[in-house]
Amino acid sequence: MSKLVIVGTIAFDAIETPFGKTDKILGGAATFIGLAASHFKINAAAVSVVGGDFPQEYLNLLKDRNIDIEGVDIVKEGKTFFWSGKYHNDMNTRDTLITELNTLADFKPVVPENYRDAEVVMLGNLHPIIQSSVLDQMKEKPKLVVLDTMNFWMDSALNDLHKVIERIDVITINDEEARQLTGEYSLVVAARKIHSMGPKYVVIKKGEHGALLFHNSHMFYAPALPLEEVFDPTGAGDTFAGGFAGYLAKTEDYSFENMKNAVIYGSTLASFCVEKFGTERMLNLKDDEVLKRMQEFKQLTQFNIELL
Amino acid sequence: MSKLVIVGTIAFDAIETPFGKTDKILGGAATFIGLAASHFKINAAAVSVVGGDFPQEYLNLLKDRNIDIEGVDIVKEGKTFFWSGKYHNDMNTRDTLITELNTLADFKPVVPENYRDAEVVMLGNLHPIIQSSVLDQMKEKPKLVVLDTMNFWMDSALNDLHKVIERIDVITINDEEARQLTGEYSLVVAARKIHSMGPKYVVIKKGEHGALLFHNSHMFYAPALPLEEVFDPTGAGDTFAGGFAGYLAKTEDYSFENMKNAVIYGSTLASFCVEKFGTERMLNLKDDEVLKRMQEFKQLTQFNIELL
Numbered sequence: 001m002s003k004l005v006i007v008g009t010i011a012f013d014a015i016e017t018p019f020g021k022t023d024k025i026l027g028g029a030a031t032f033i034g035l036a037a038s039h040f041k042i043n044a045a046a047v048s049v050v051g052g053d054f055p056q057e058y059l060n061l062l063k064d065r066n067i068d069i070e071g072v073d074i075v076k077e078g079k080t081f082f083w084s085g086k087y088h089n090d091m092n093t094r095d096t097l098i099t100e101l102n103t104l105a106d107f108k109p110v111v112p113e114n115y116r117d118a119e120v121v122m123l124g125n126l127h128p129i130i131q132s133s134v135l136d137q138m139k140e141k142p143k144l145v146v147l148d149t150m151n152f153w154m155d156s157a158l159n160d161l162h163k164v165i166e167r168i169d170v171i172t173i174n175d176e177e178a179r180q181l182t183g184e185y186s187l188v189v190a191a192r193k194i195h196s197m198g199p200k201y202v203v204i205k206k207g208e209h210g211a212l213l214f215h216n217s218h219m220f221y222a223p224a225l226p227l228e229e230v231f232d233p234t235g236a237g238d239t240f241a242g243g244f245a246g247y248l249a250k251t252e253d254y255s256f257e258n259m260k261n262a263v264i265y266g267s268t269l270a271s272f273c274v275e276k277f278g279t280e281r282m283l284n285l286k287d288d289e290v291l292k293r294m295q296e297f298k299q300l301t302q303f304n305i306e307l308l
Numbered sequence: 309m310s311k312l313v314i315v316g317t318i319a320f321d322a323i324e325t326p327f328g329k330t331d332k333i334l335g336g337a338a339t340f341i342g343l344a345a346s347h348f349k350i351n352a353a354a355v356s357v358v359g360g361d362f363p364q365e366y367l368n369l370l371k372d373r374n375i376d377i378e379g380v381d382i383v384k385e386g387k388t389f390f391w392s393g394k395y396h397n398d399m400n401t402r403d404t405l406i407t408e409l410n411t412l413a414d415f416k417p418v419v420p421e422n423y424r425d426a427e428v429v430m431l432g433n434l435h436p437i438i439q440s441s442v443l444d445q446m447k448e449k450p451k452l453v454v455l456d457t458m459n460f461w462m463d464s465a466l467n468d469l470h471k472v473i474e475r476i477d478v479i480t481i482n483d484e485e486a487r488q489l490t491g492e493y494s495l496v497v498a499a500r501k502i503h504s505m506g507p508k509y510v511v512i513k514k515g516e517h518g519a520l521l522f523h524n525s526h527m528f529y530a531p532a533l534p535l536e537e538v539f540d541p542t543g544a545g546d547t548f549a550g551g552f553a554g555y556l557a558k559t560e561d562y563s564f565e566n567m568k569n570a571v572i573y574g575s576t577l578a579s580f581c582v583e584k585f586g587t588e589r590m591l592n593l594k595d596d597e598v599l600k601r602m603q604e605f606k607q608l609t610q611f612n613i614e615l616l
Contacts, residue, residue, distance in 0.1 A: 209517035223529035
C-alpha cells in the first residue's frame with residue numbers, strides 16, 4: 001500500500017445546528033481526512049499546526065489510528081485555529097460566526113522526512129501557496145495529488161490557486177465553486193474547463209445530491225445516501241476526500257474505474273460523518289458498519305436492466 | 309404486454325428560456341407521457357380534451373405512434389388549454405406567464421370502452437377529482453396506478469388530493485412538493501409519510517439531481533445524466549413518468565426491482581426531452597439513440613467494488 005500525506009487544518013470548531021450547539025470541539029480538515037483515511041489502515045501522516053491549548057488526547061486520537069503526527073507543529077505559545085458556524089434549517093447553507101486563524105496564520109508545513117516519498121498527497125483546504133509548498137517538499141512527483149479548495153481562495157488568491165491546480169491530479173470542489181472557478185453553469189462544461197487547467201480528474205461534490213467524477217469524456221455519478229436526518233454537515237466534504245484518497249492509497253490503483261470505487265467509499269464515510277456533531281460519529285465507526293453501508297450503497301444505485 | 313391509459317392535458321405551450329422563445333407549440337402532460345411511453349410500442353390510449361383550434365396533425369403524431377386517441381374529446385366550439393412560461397437562467401425555476409384553461413375547465417374524462425380493463429393507468433397532473441373519476445371508470449382495480457401531481461393542488465384541493473392518493477400505487481412528485489405534502493424536510497421521512505397516505509411506491513423527482521424511488525425501507529437513486537446544456541425543461545417530468553409507466557406496462561413486472569429499471573428508462577427519456585424546445589426531440593428520437601444513452605447511464609452509475 002502507498003503512503004499518504006494529509007495536509008490541512010487541525011482546529012477547534014463550535015457548531016450550531018437546528019438540533020443543538022457545541023462548545024469548542026475537535027475539528028479541522030486534516031482531522032476529518034485523517035479519520036476517514038485511517039479506515040483503510042494505511043500509513044498516513046498529518047501535516048498541520050496547533051497551539052499550546054490543543055489537548056494531547058486529541059492528537060492521540062489520530063496517533064492511535066496510525067496517523068503519524070510528527071508533521072503536526074505544536075506552537076506552545078500560540079492558540080489553535082478556531083472556527084464557529086451556524087447552519088440554517090435546510091442544512092445546506094451556513095453562516096460563519098467566528099474565524100480565529102491564530103497559529104494557522106504563520107503555518108509553514110513541513111512534511112516529515114519519512115513521508116517525502118509518499119505516493120499520495122491529499123491537500124486539504126488551505127491557502128494555495130501553502131498547498132504548493134507541500135508539493136515542493138516531495139522528493140519526486142507523487143503518483144496522485146488530490147486537492148480540496150473553496151470559494152474563499154477564488155476570491156482572494158486566484159492566481160496562486162491556478163498555480164497549484166496546474167500541479168495536481170484530482171480536484172475536489174463543490175458545485176457552486178466549480179461554477180465560480182469556470183464561469184460555467186453546466187457542470188459538464190465546468191469540469192471540461194477545469195481539466196484544461198491541469199487536473200485530469202475532477203470531483204464535483206453536490207452535498208445531499210451526491211458527487212460527480214469527471215475524466216475527459218467519462219463521467220461517474222455517486223448519489224449521497226438519503227438520510228433520515230442530517231445532524232451536522234461539518235467535515236462531510238473532508239471525510240469524503242479522506243475516504244477517496246485513503247482508498248486509492250490502499251489499493252494503489254489510480255485508474256478511473258477504481259476512482260469510482262473511491263468515490264463510493266468517500267460518500268459512504270461522509271454519510272456517517274453527518275450523523276453526529278463534529279468527529280463524534282467517525283471516532284466510533286466500526287468496520288462492519290462501513291461494510292454494511294457500502295452494501296446499502298450498492299442496493300441504492302445498482303440495477304440490472306434488460307435493454308429493450 | 310399490458311394496456312396503458314394515459315390521462316392528462318394536451319395543450320399549446322409558449323416557452324421562453326435563455327436560449328430563445330417559441331410561439332404556441334405542442335405541449336401537455338398526456339402528450340409528453342404518450343410520446344415517452346410510445347417508445348415501448350405498447351397499446352396505449354390518451355384521455356384528454358382539446359378545442360376546435362387543435363391541429364389534426366398534432367393528434368396524428370400520437371396516433372402514428374400507436375396511441376389511441378378515441379378518448380381525446382375534441383370540443384369544436386372551444387379552445388385548447390394554453391400555458392406560457394419563462395425559465396430563469398438556472399433552468400430550475402420558472403414563472404408562469406399565461407394559463408388559459410379553455411376546454412380544460414369542463415374536462416370530463418371518458419376512458420374508451422376498450423381500455424376500461426387496462427392493467428396500467430398513468431394519471432398525469434390534473435385536478436385530483438378528475439384523476440379519481442378515471443379510476444371510477446375502470447372495470448376492476450388496475451394492476452398499477454401511477455399518479456403525478458403538483459403543489460397547486462396541495463394549495464387548492466388538498467382533501468381531494470388525499471382521496472385520490474389513497475387509491476394509487478405510485479406517486480411521482482418533486483422534492484419540494486414532497487416536502488410540502490408532508491411537512492418534512494428529509495425526503496426519507498417524507499416518503500415514509502406518503503407511504504402511510506396510501507402509495508406503496510414513492511418516486512421523488514429532483515430535476516438535475518435525479519430521482520429517488522422508495523418502497524418501505526428500500527431505496528433506489530437514479531441520477532440524472534449530467535448534460536452540457538439543458539435547453540428547455542418543459543415536459544421532462546411527464547416524459548419521465550411516461551417512460552416509467554410505459555416500461556412497466558411493457559414488462560408487466562411491477563416489482564421494486566423492475567421499477568428501478570423503469571426509473572432508469574424514465575430518466576433516460578427525460579434526458580432527451582430537455583435537449584430541444586417542447587416535444588421536438590421526443591418526436592425525432594430513434595430507438596438506437598435510447599439504447600446508447602441507456603448504456604451511458606450504466607457507465608455513469610455502475611461500479612464494481614471489492615469491499616475491503
